Amino acid sequence: MDQPPAADGQGADVVIETRGLAKQYRGTLAVDGLDLQVPRGSVFGFLGPNGSGKTTTIRMLMGLIEPTAGSARVLGRPMPRSTRSVLPKVGALIEGPALYGFLSGQDNLIRIDAADPTADPRTRKARVGSALDRVGLTAAARKKAKAYSLGMKQRLGLASALLQPRELLVLDEPTNGLDPQGMREIRALVRELAGDGTTVFLSSHLLDEIEQVCSHAAVMARGRLITQGPVADLSAGTRGRLAVTTPDPARATEVLAGHGVTDLVTDPHTGEVTGELPAEPPDLAELNAALVAAGVRVRGFGVQRASLEDAFVALTGEGFDVAG
Amino acid sequence: MSRAETTAGPGLQDGEQGQPLVGRQDSGRERLPAPPAPRAGRAVWTLGLFGSELLIVFRRVRTLALLAVLAGVPLLVGIAVRIETRDGSSVGGGDGGGPAFLEQISNNGLFLAFASLAATLPFFLPMAIGVVAGDAVAGEASTGTLRYLLVAPAGRTRLLLAKYASVLTFCVAATLVVVLSAVVVGFSLFPVGDVTLLSGNTVSLSDGILRGLLIALLVASSLIGLAALGLFISTLTDSGIGAMAATVGLLITIQIVNNIPQLHALQPYLFPHYWLSFADVMRAPVIWDGIVKNLALQALYAAVFGSAAWARFTTRDITS
Numbered sequence: 001m002d003q004p005p006a007a008d009g010q011g012a013d014v015v016i017e018t019r020g021l022a023k024q025y026r027g028t029l030a031v032d033g034l035d036l037q038v039p040r041g042s043v044f045g046f047l048g049p050n051g052s053g054k055t056t057t058i059r060m061l062m063g064l065i066e067p068t069a070g071s072a073r074v075l076g077r078p079m080p081r082s083t084r085s086v087l088p089k090v091g092a093l094i095e096g097p098a099l100y101g102f103l104s105g106q107d108n109l110i111r112i113d114a115a116d117p118t119a120d121p122r123t124r125k126a127r128v129g130s131a132l133d134r135v136g137l138t139a140a141a142r143k144k145a146k147a148y149s150l151g152m153k154q155r156l157g158l159a160s161a162l163l164q165p166r167e168l169l170v171l172d173e174p175t176n177g178l179d180p181q182g183m184r185e186i187r188a189l190v191r192e193l194a195g196d197g198t199t200v201f202l203s204s205h206l207l208d209e210i211e212q213v214c215s216h217a218a219v220m221a222r223g224r225l226i227t228q229g230p231v232a233d234l235s236a237g238t239r240g241r242l243a244v245t246t247p248d249p250a251r252a253t254e255v256l257a258g259h260g261v262t263d264l265v266t267d268p269h270t271g272e273v274t275g276e277l278p279a280e281p282p283d284l285a286e287l288n289a290a291l292v293a294a295g296v297r298v299r300g301f302g303v304q305r306a307s308l309e310d311a312f313v314a315l316t317g318e319g320f321d322v323a324g
Numbered sequence: 325m326s327r328a329e330t331t332a333g334p335g336l337q338d339g340e341q342g343q344p345l346v347g348r349q350d351s352g353r354e355r356l357p358a359p360p361a362p363r364a365g366r367a368v369w370t371l372g373l374f375g376s377e378l379l380i381v382f383r384r385v386r387t388l389a390l391l392a393v394l395a396g397v398p399l400l401v402g403i404a405v406r407i408e409t410r411d412g413s414s415v416g417g418g419d420g421g422g423p424a425f426l427e428q429i430s431n432n433g434l435f436l437a438f439a440s441l442a443a444t445l446p447f448f449l450p451m452a453i454g455v456v457a458g459d460a461v462a463g464e465a466s467t468g469t470l471r472y473l474l475v476a477p478a479g480r481t482r483l484l485l486a487k488y489a490s491v492l493t494f495c496v497a498a499t500l501v502v503v504l505s506a507v508v509v510g511f512s513l514f515p516v517g518d519v520t521l522l523s524g525n526t527v528s529l530s531d532g533i534l535r536g537l538l539i540a541l542l543v544a545s546s547l548i549g550l551a552a553l554g555l556f557i558s559t560l561t562d563s564g565i566g567a568m569a570a571t572v573g574l575l576i577t578i579q580i581v582n583n584i585p586q587l588h589a590l591q592p593y594l595f596p597h598y599w600l601s602f603a604d605v606m607r608a609p610v611i612w613d614g615i616v617k618n619l620a621l622q623a624l625y626a627a628v629f630g631s632a633a634w635a636r637f638t639t640r641d642i643t644s
């Protein structure tokens with residue numbers, strides 16, 4: 001049943017690969033024609049607004065749901081056919097943690113570990129202990145899981161993904177519900193795991209989180225993949241905006257427009273004027289001198305570096321409403 | 325840097341404790357065939373999964389409450405009979421549905437076990453089984469733990485088998501709880517001695533106890549069909565409560581249909597139809613006809629609904 005890893009060399013450096021992957025729930029097309037490539041050793045951020053199909057994609061990759069069309073390969077093997085051989089090497093947190101409330105945190109992990117065919121029962125206690133330690137739950141290990149706080153549950157979920165050394169970690173919104181300290185710890189943990197050579201596939205809404213830890217990212221919207229690639233390339237795609245802080249916004253807008261700056265917006269509260277520089281930008285020093293020469297009093301002047309957030313909004317649109 | 329060094333604790337799990345780490349290359353690990361190849365490992369793992377299932381079933385407060393209720397039935401029956409027969413009179417008219425075990429209790433405490441099984445088999449026992457079987461898959465789906473078991477990966481077929489085995493174990497445990505409670509209560513409240521069978525002959529107490537064990541086994545086996553039916557219903561929904569209610573509701577409906585004389589054409593195909601055949605063990609010679617029919621019907625239900633549960637569970641989308 002299981003096929004050997006792809007011999008074409010692709011399997012070696014691509015950990016997740018999908019071709020035309022699609023999933024239709026009764027009415028909605030949750031994922032549509034997804035071509036995803038996650039390089040080995042990367043920390044891959046999977047971005048998208050609510051309802052854009054991130055969790056649905058992850059469920060297909062983990063063999064929990066059958067794609068309507070297309071194919072997915074994880075660690076070089078087709079899913080969901082090879083769950084038996086692939087999933088022991090994958091740790092996953094899918095749509096939040098799920099626990100047996102009447103069991104202690106420790107017993108929850110023992111239960112999940114007992115379901116893994118490759119987990120050695122002789123080392124179970126030790127591995128459970130070190131997983132709890134890694135997420136900082138040792139002190140609450142014997143407490144009933146129903147008495148856990150949201151963040152503690154999230155940590156326990158993470159611990160279950162760390163019961164064995166993994167080649168791939170799939171984490172669906174891992175910092176959801178964590179306190180700032182916990183978020184930092186998770187980021188440190190992700191970096192540490194990545195340093196050990198584990199590929200981390202991480203879905204999130206928190207853009208600065210992705211920007212801080214991810215080497216690559218993909219952006220989804222309405223079930224479609226909008227872009228994917230190294231994080232640096234993604235934010236570079238959006239040009240920076242010129243920002244001028246001045247008590248004379250009207251005059252400044254006139255001057256800037258005269259120098260080819262487009263999409264000029266004045267913030268009514270701060271009086272800051274921002275705009276898009278032309279494709280061949282003028283010398284910024286000259287531009288500033290021109291402003292001053294025209295009698296504009298300049299308090300601040302500079303180009304704001306495009307953040308991933310700008311890139312994200314530019315790609316997925318400003319609208320706050322989820323896609324129906 | 326070798327990966328085994330960086331993951332010191334868990335690195336032990338490949339059984340490489342004594343092996344020097346030097347000389348192992350990072351990529352060497354990936355090229356190794358999957359480690360748990362031997363069949364013995366698989367068997368151990370399957371048993372481990374089954375053991376884990378048993379813990380999940382029996383550590384739940386709900387399960388213990390069900391067993392406590394079942395243990396209470398013989399106690400109530402025993403006390404009622406004791407009060408009724410204090411003045412030496414006998415319990416009147418044992419025609420209340422089950423076989424005539426009730427009036428014998430005051431002569432022989434062992435009959436409390438048979439009377440209790442006859443009293444609990446129509447509803448109490450199967451309701452307990454319905455709750456546990458109905459919750460087996462759907463309960464895990466509603467709490468979301470099912471997805472973590474499946475990505476562990478437990479394997480859908482194996483998980484279903486482990487679940488069915490644990491429900492069957494619960495059938496045995498529930499029956500034994502009734503029997504043991506009845507034996508303790510019966511032996512402490514009533515005299516115990518030679519056993520008068522339904523056919524009128526008398527056998528020794530040890531023969532009576534052996535027949536009692538056979539009856540317990542038959543009662544537990546009578547629940548096999550319902551267990552499969554409950555497991556099938558459990559694979560249909562993501563609501564544990566819904567699956568439990570549906571299974572118990574179906575049980576009650578079928579028991580009612582089983583008692584409507586006009587529907588007798590249907591009745592031989594209903595899983596509870598031959599349940600009370602266990603009483604035939606208390607005859608000499610034993611009449612096997614009804615017992616065999618009961619076991620065959622249970623096997624049929626187990627095959628049909630077991631396959632249906634498998635077909636459903638192995639193909640279904642886990643979206644909870």
Ligand SMILES: Nc1ncnc2c1ncn2[C@@H]1O[C@H](COP(=O)(O)OP(=O)(O)OP(=O)(O)O)[C@@H](O)[C@H]1O
Nearest residue numbers: 025028030049050051052053054055056057324643
């Ligand atoms: N079980 C289901 N049945 C029907 N539709 C579903 C189901 N699960 C998800 N959907 C739909 O599929 C789409 C994608 O959902 P999905 O959960 O993958 O989004 P997501 O990107 O993970 O969102 P979020 O950021 O909120 O977690 C949504 O439109 C959702 O309504």
Ligand SMILES: [Mg+2]
Nearest residue numbers: 054055095172
């Ligand atoms: Mg999601």
